[in-house]
Amino acid sequence: MSVGECYQKQTESDLSLIKSRCNYPSPPQRNSIAFWQLLLGLDNWQIKTIRISEMQVIDDHYGDIPGHEFVGVTIDNAIRCATIYHTRSIFEDDIIHELLHVRFQDWTEEEVVNSTNKLQKLDNPKSYIAELKPIYTFK
Ligand SMILES: [Zn+2]
Numbered sequence: 001m002s003v004g005e006c007y008q009k010q011t012e013s014d015l016s017l018i019k020s021r022c023n024y025p026s027p028p029q030r031n032s033i034a035f036w037q038l039l040l041g042l043d044n045w046q047i048k049t050i051r052i053s054e055m056q057v058i059d060d061h062y063g064d065i066p067g068h069e070f071v072g073v074t075i076d077n078a079i080r081c082a083t084i085y086h087t088r089s090i091f092e093d094d095i096i097h098e099l100l101h102v103r104f105q106d107w108t109e110e111e112v113v114n115s116t117n118k119l120q121k122l123d124n125p126k127s128y129i130a131e132l133k134p135i136y137t138f139k
Contacts (some may be wrong), residue, residue: 032095039129040103046081047099054087073098075105093120104132 033047057070071086071094082102084090097116100107107115115132119125 029090029095032092033099036092036096036099039126040099041129042082042099042103044080045102046079047102048081048083049090050083050085052085052087057087071098073101075102077105096120 029049033049037043037045037047052070054067054069057068069087071084071088071090073082073084075082082098084094084098086094093116096119097112100112100115100119104112104115119128122128
């Protein structure tokens, strides 16, 4: 998987450099990402967002023709960097969805969708997250 500049090999001591090079999204997106990052235990991750053109997106479901709305995430576990690519503005449900992909990397799309829906409605998402069993565990 290619995640641009975050894909470069870095040592632990270089992580602060990556941080300064990452393209941070502007608030309130940034606040929402920080909020869910913390809740999901991803606070030691770099989360970038990159806006792309619909013409850069090819979807199998539409016969490989470019020009589709897209929100997706690429994950680099080695340097704990995730990049959300999006062709449209992203909202809180997109952020929850993509961060769930990062936190629970073995989950199916359906599991991520179901948990996103639940988390959005909960007054206390923290206790719900605490009960989720991560299949993927961090070192
Ligand atoms: Zn998804």
